[in-house]
Amino acid sequence: MPYAVFNLRARSLVRGTVTVLGSLLAAFVLSGFPHAHPAWPIVFPAFTALWGTYETLRCLRLRWSFYHGGVLLLLYMDVMALAMIFFLLLFPYAGWI
DSSP, X not given: OOOGGGOTTXXXXXXXHHHHHHHHHXXXXXXXXXSOOOOGGXXXXXXXXXXXXXXXXXXXXXXXXXXXXXXXXXXHHHHHHHHHHHHHHHGGGOTTO
């Protein structure tokens, strides 16, 4: 397998980013957005997105460079996607909002 995307031991920005964005899409579908309803299966995309964020985090380097800055931007995107997934998971249970 010459591509790092398919080798789980190798670092891959593509694998981490696609995993997080795919999990966000799955969370939107499972929640029935825009009419969000309680759905416990959103836990699976949440854990998958956490794993994808870890995959992106593995690509950071110790010294700063433009590559390091790009990975930080992708990590910020991952955090925003995680926040949206957890919002879709918890919002239907919060009757006080």
